[in-house]
Structure formats: structure tokens, C-alpha cells
Amino acid sequence: MIQPGAKSLRKIAVVGRGTAGSLAAASVTRLHPDSDHELHHIYDSRIPAIGVGEGSWPSLVQELRRLTNLPHETIQQRLKGTRKYGVAFEGWGRRNRDFTHYFTPQQVSYAYHLSADLMADLLEESTRARHIDARVLNITRVEGGAQVEFEDQAPERYDLVFDARGFPRELHPDQHIDITFIPTNTAVIRRCPEIINEGDGPVLEHTYTRAVARPHGWIFVIPLTVHTSYGYIFNREVSGLAEIEADFDAFLETDGVSEFEQRAVIPFPNFVHRRPYDGAVARIGNAAAFMEPLEATAIVSAQLQIGMVLHTRLNRSLEHLERDAPVVNRFLVNNMLCYGLFVGWHYSCGSRYDSEFWRHARGQA
DSSP: OOOOGGGGOSSEEOOOOOOOHHHHHHHHHHHOOOTTTTEEEEEEETTTOOOOOOOOOTHHHHEEEEEHOHHHHHHHHHHOOOEEEEEEESSBBBOOEEEEEEEESSTTTOOEEEEHHHHHHHTTHHHHEEEEEOEEEEEEETTTTEEHHHHHOOOEEEEEEEOOSSOOOOOOOTTTOOTTSSOOOEEEEEOOOOHHHTTTTTOOOOEEEEEEEETTTTEEEEOOOOOOEEEEEEOOOSSSSHHHHHHHHHHHHHOOOOOEEEEEEEEEOEEEOOBBBBSSEEEGGTTTEEEEEEGHHHHHHHHHHHHHHHHHHHHGGGGGGGHHHHHHHHHHHHHHHHHOOOOOOHHOOOOSSSHHHHHHHHHHH
């Protein structure tokens, strides 16, 4: 297959080693037709991985198979994962208080519950790149490409840079669309004992992400084979951290969990970057957009961003760059806004609680 854009992508950088950055580096390795291209995977080892349990969509199952050339069962075991067949909602809505969103075909199609730090390790094995451990100060578009500026070394120029450095420090109206109708902005993450044993092979039983409505927000429960990841999602302007910790303790007690490890308190924005791709710099993952994790949109969004940019650059000659970038941006922004509406719909339907948070949430949505 002739890919006319490949000759204009001789030197590529991926900045960040989280889920999006690792997917991007592995995707460049697999999809670039010329094995002699230069790929730099740049990250700061001083930034620790939180290692939360994550949910995904079925598209990731096939994607990881293509990127690693490993059997599905091996991938699942390497991720300490389980098979996610949907999301089980408890206490949401005004009529049917408990319901499940199944993947389609129901009870056949599945995704993974996975450990995010283990997925980065797995993808690194399938990536051919020069690893650069450095702090990146800035990424800017320059004539014919993009420039990455480092803290203690000379800048480097690239034909394409994937920026996977995570959330922006603050939102700017001229650069970001603030998704204000999603009423949550903080997560408390805890790691609890595993509830599913791996045994001698991959876990084949059907598992579901639990999304449990609580007075101050909702709690996700993600079962892995090494631990269970719990997260309380709430709005820090409506509820104080002490209230969240107390209700979290009460929930774990009713769930029969007697011990846990406090992992992190993570503030997050709900936003979409107005211009994730400019032809030379592609913001991906949490640098491009984020929606709170109710429907596990983060990984599938990163897959879409990486795939669109990389396929467009490889399959279109450089002369089309300026016309292609706005089309890619329009699609990616509209897609994320649709995800936001889907997440907001859940809140507009309320929950079993008539609390300050849920009154606020329904009003916002």
C-alpha cells in the first residue's frame, strides 16, 4: 500500500508515558511503513504513575492484539485484567434504579478492566523508540514541523509531535471548551483487595464496572485480579473532602471491604481543546479532552485521536496538511461533545438521593 505522507514523517516524538502516550508510540511503530523512521518517546521518570484501575471499550481488545501480536488471553493476564461486559448502574435514575449498559452484542462483546501502569509496560515492549528521560518545557509549531524544548538540553525538531502530557494547568476560553454541565470535578482513588482470583488462566467470567450513586456523587468499582480499584467521583465546590471520606468509609463497610490503600485525590477538568491538532502537534488523551469517567470515554477517545492523526498524516501528502487539520479537529471536537452529552444525560435523570449534590447535578445537566 502506497502511503504518500510517510516520507514527510521521518522524525516523530511522543511526549508522555501514560495510556495515551504509550498507545501513540506503539501505534507509530506498527503503522509507519518505513522501519528506518526515527521515533523518540519522551517522558519524565520523576512523574509517578498513579496506576489506577481503568475501564475501556471493546475497541481496545482488538487494538492491543494488533499492537502487541499477543493472544487476547495473554494480554488480559499481563494487564491483571478482567473482561468487562458493560456498566452496572446502582441507584441511578427516577424509575429503574438499577440497570446495566451492556456492550453490543449483549453478553458477547467485552472490553478490559485493566491496570493502566501495566498497559504502559506492555506497550513499551512493542515500541521501537529512543527513550528520552527529560522534562519538557514547551512544544511549539515551527516551520515544517514542531519543536520540543527541554529543561537541561538543546531543543529538538520533529515532523510530528504527539503531546500526551495530561490535563492543562488551567482552562482558557480561547483554547478550551469548558463542559460545565458535567457536575463533577474530583476523584478520590482507593485500592482494595481483589475480589476475583486469576488462578492458572485468564478470568473468563463476566464482570461489570459498578457505578454506584452516593449522596455526594458516585463510586466506581473496577475488579482486577491483583486488587479492586474504587473511586469516589464528586464536586469539591459542593462537598468537602471530609464528607467524601466518611461516606466512602461507610460504603466500603457495607461492601464488606475492611482495608484499603489511599492512592490519590485527583482534581480534573471536563473540557475539550478547541484545536487538538494543528498539523504538526497533536494533543491526545487528557491533553486534548476529558470527561469524568462514568462511561469510560478516556481510552477510546485517545485511540480515536491517535488513529485519525496518524492515518491522515501517513495517507495524505503534505500539501493537504492545512486543509486536513480543520476537518480532523471538527470531527474530534464534535465527537467529544457528544460523549459529554451522553455523560450529562445520566445526571439529568437524577438518582435515589435528594441531596445537595444531586440537586446541583440535575440543575447543571
